[in-house]
Amino acid sequence: MVLPTGNGRAVRVVLADDEPMLLRGLRVLLEGDGTIAVVAEAADGAELLTAVAEHRPDVALVDVQMPGTDGLTALRDMLVDPAAPATAVLTTFDLDDYVADALRFGANGFLLKDAEPEALVRAVHDLAAGGAVLDPRITARLLPRLRTNSDNSREVGLVRALSAREGQVLRLLADGRSNADIGSRLGLTEATVKSYVSTVLTKLGADNRVQAALIAQRVEGER
Template structure:
């Protein structure tokens, strides 16, 4: 983030109209700076080399290099800002591929502006964002596509407090929201999350959400 706490965003979408709409939502007065724009996933590495960014807002469907492949390339290169995928209701399989490629979350293209703002802020803070409107469908598809073995380690490996944190992750809470609900610091939340990932052999926050649903810690709805 900038010295003033603004979140620098790289927009990646092959439609100028879509990027224009995103620019109108992610305004400086609300704490955002558009660090750069790309019309294709192939342009992302050069854009990140030229402009510092805290979050990449990535369309999944583009003509040359799509969002899934662009996200996969960023993950392989290491040291990249988190990716927030843009998707539509009929993109379940594509979305699962994006999560598998390393996207920190997704937001629906027809979501309210407030949801996009919350999603970008959450991802910039190191959290994930899974749109609650289609979470159950995404979880089912993610299980099939990711093959991450989310249910392979017993829940009993976690302390009661770690189970509380995992339940909160499954409900989609950010680190700040978990800290407030459990009356602990965000640093402590991050420590709990690290131990949860290690004990359950989970790759990322999306896998933790899948685990929470698969083991009945959280139920759809």
């Protein structure tokens, strides 16, 4: 039985992957939490777009390497909609060049398919709450790859130019915290945190929370 979450209803999820066994396992795992409802499954990008349009889920977990209309194409088309679900890419440890494109299209995070059940459940709730999710093992692989395409000295300067409060918000954002969680930790309203996050993204030149988190982690790695 799926129980409502604190906001009165279950987190609604769409899963997209071309491996039936993986889809079945993810459904059992997520719905076993009791606060998550898998409302649809998709075997390719076209089915994903149809499922999202029909069910309007809170969260989508998407494998980008699918036959037919691949997941990356679907992400590009889906995430231009302001009402699109929070989306995390499901991947294996062998990251490919699609990572940068998925970030540019607005993916909210990256999760490994072999992540611990508790981590996946927590990630779904964090995504639904507005957070960004990055498996630490993925971050370790992402940072060296993306560092070669970034101007580290410029990023260090941008982060140092943030106000003290903006820096606090960025550090919590980089930990994947939602606006509500950041507000609770800093004694701010959620609306105020949302304003700070918007300002931080603008100052860093980041398109979304994941990009800002990666900038923060790259800069931290330079210290």
